[in-house]
Amino acid sequence: MIESTPPGTRFPLASGRDPDIGANSLQNYELTPNPLFSLLVRESPDGTKRAELVLEKFLDREKQRNHHLILTAVDGGDPVRSGAAQIKINVTDANDNPPVFTKEIYKVRLMENLPEGSLAFQVKATDNDEGTNAEITYSFSDIPKTLRQLFTLDSRTGDVKVTGPIDYEERKYYEVSVEGKDGGGLTAHAKVHIDIIDVNDNAPTLSLLPILNPIPEDSVPSTVVAVINVRDRDSGENGEASCKMDGNLPFRLETSSENTYKLIISSPLDREHLVLAKALDREEAAFHELVRRAIDGGDPARTGTARIRVTVLDANDNAPVFSQAEYTVRVPEDVAVGSVLLNVAASDADEGLNEQVKYS
Numbered sequence: 410m411i412e413s414t415p416p417g418t419r420f421p422l423a424s425g426r427d428p429d430i431g432a433n434s435l436q437n438y439e440l441t442p443n444p445l446f447s448l449l450v451r452e453s454p455d456g457t458k459r460a461e462l463v464l465e466k467f468l469d470r471e472k473q474r475n476h477h478l479i480l481t482a483v484d485g486g487d488p489v490r491s492g493a494a495q496i497k498i499n500v501t502d503a504n505d506n507p508p509v510f511t512k513e514i515y516k517v518r519l520m521e522n523l524p525e526g527s528l529a530f531q532v533k534a535t536d537n538d539e540g541t542n543a544e545i546t547y548s549f550s551d552i553p554k555t556l557r558q559l560f561t562l563d564s565r566t567g568d569v570k571v572t573g574p575i576d577y578e579e580r581k582y583y584e585v586s587v588e589g590k591d592g593g594g595l596t597a598h599a600k601v602h603i604d605i606i607d608v609n610d611n612a613p614t615l616s617l618l619p620i621l622n623p624i625p626e627d628s629v630p631s632t633v634v635a636v637i638n639v640r641d642r643d644s645g646e647n648g649e650a651s652c653k654m655d656g657n658l659p660f661r662l663e664t665s666s667e668n669t670y671k672l673i674i675s676s677p678l679d680r681e682h683l684v685l686a687k688a689l690d691r692e693e694a695a696f697h698e699l700v701r702r703a704i705d706g707g708d709p710a711r712t713g714t715a716r717i718r719v720t721v722l723d724a725n726d727n728a729p730v731f732s733q734a735e736y737t738v739r740v741p742e743d744v745a746v747g748s749v750l751l752n753v754a755a756s757d758a759d760e761g762l763n764e765q766v767k768y769s
Contacts, residue, residue, distance in 0.1 A: 410464070410498055410499070410500055411501045411503050412468040412469060412501065412502060412505065413503035413505060416465055418464045419461040419464075420461060420462040420463075420464075421459065421461050421462075422438075422459075422460045422461060422480060423494075425482030427482070432484075434484055434485070435483075437450060437458065437482075438450050438460040438480060438481065440481075441478055441479040443476070443478060444466065445465055445468065445476065446463065446464060446478060447463045448462065449461045460480065462478075462496070468500050470501070470502050470503070471537040471538075475497065475498065475500065477495065477497055478496040479493055479494075480493065480494045481493045482494075503538075504538055504593025504594070504595060505538070506536055507536070507595035507596065507597050508534040508589040509536070509597055510532065510533065510534045510589060510599040512599060513599055513600070515599060515600070515602070517529065517530045517601060518604045518606055519571070519603060519604070520606045521576055521577040521606060521610065522608045525571055525572055525574070526571065527570065528569070529569045529570060529571050529603075530569050531569065532547060532569065532599060532601065534599075536595075538591065540592070541593070542593045544592045545591055546565065546589070547563070547589055548564060548587070548590070549585060549586065549587060549588075550588040552586065556583065559571065559572060562587065577605045577607040577608070577643075577644065578643070581605050582605065583602075584601065584602055584603070586598055586599070607648075608643075609705065609711055611641055611643045612705070612712060613639055613640065613650035613704070613712070614639070614641070614703075614713050615640075615652070615713055615715035616637070616638045617637055617638075617715065618635060619635045619717075621634050621635070622635070622719055622720060623720035623721065624674070624678065624719055624721055625724055626721050626722060626724035627678075627724040628678060629677075630675055631673055633671050633673055634673065634719060635671075636665065636669060636670070636671055636672070637652060637662070637669070637715075638669050638670075639652050639703045640668060643707065645706075646705075646706035649706040650704060652702070653704075654700065654702075655700040655702065659676040659677070660672055660674060660675055672717075700714065700716055702714050723759050724759075725763040726759070729757045729766045730755060730756055730757070731754065731755045732754045732755065733753075736753055
């Protein structure tokens with residue numbers, strides 16, 4: 410019997426035989442008590458008794474696959490004689506059970522650096538039916554194309570693999586719906602919540618807003634030269650970056666606000682000393698090369714580097730200097746008018762108009 414057979418359905422049973430006649434012949438049938446089945450005995454016009462098995466309640470193959478009954482035929486003799494037959498009922502499956510997922514909501518945590526092709530998670534559903542009615546196929550339901558490019562679902566096993574780059578900085582959380590469908594067309598659905606876990610895959614970046622460049626040589630200490638912004642796309646300690654400056658230079662960094670620093674003059678600038686301390690090429694000498702580094706709190710830490718060339722603009726802070734502090738010249742008394750008696754020379758460490766010396 411198929412388990413979807415409605416109650417009240419009758420199943421004719423084979424008739425018993427009794428060679429006796431009259432009251433000694435077969436008079437009735439009896440059935441072992443069973444809440445699912447009853448026995449209906451009918452008498453045909455020729456007086457023959459026929460038995461029918463009546464289904465009283467719905468069958469449930471998932472609870473009981475087989476039923477065993479005893480049918481007894483009795484005569485009317487004295488003493489009464491009887492014969493028995495075993496009735497074996499096999500309940501065949503009907504697709505009366507939908508698939509059931511092991512969880513209504515799957516919660517998954519994935520590292521953002523999970524390689525493509527890796528198993529991300531697995532969904533699983535069961536079905537109490539049998540055969541094709543219990544064969545479940547899995548699929549995503551109602552998800553955008555962008556997500557289908559990141560994850561693939563094996564329709565047979567329920568394995569979900571990563572097939573695209575997962576980036577915490579692009580998206581921190583995904584929610585997808587999965588469907589399980591059995592061979593008879595019944596379905597079940599479950600949700601999957603995917604949290605992406607940040608890894609320290611981004612180095613800090615530094616951006617500069619120049620405020621004063623070139624810098625006048627006579628700028629006073631505490632003058633703000635530039636504002637520096639430090640940014641790290643990671644989260645937590647991975648995204649907490651500190652900034653420092655390399656070298657022993659007349660500048661310092663001062664925290665302005667979160668992730669923002671001010672580049673400040675810390676001691677007087679001397680362009681002429683800077684020129685002498687560096688190359689002889691004046692065109693490349695009068696500047697400071699500043700190297701700024703930002704280091705995040707990840708393990709291992711990542712570092713971002715930026716360079717800035719600060720040009721020092723000359724101020725007229727140097728007086729001309731003669732090549733000699735005192736010049737002595739001997740002049741004959743008959744020297745002609747207009748003769749050159751002496752060449753004097755003075756130099757100025759400044760540049761441009763500030764280094765042009767006039768004599769009087």
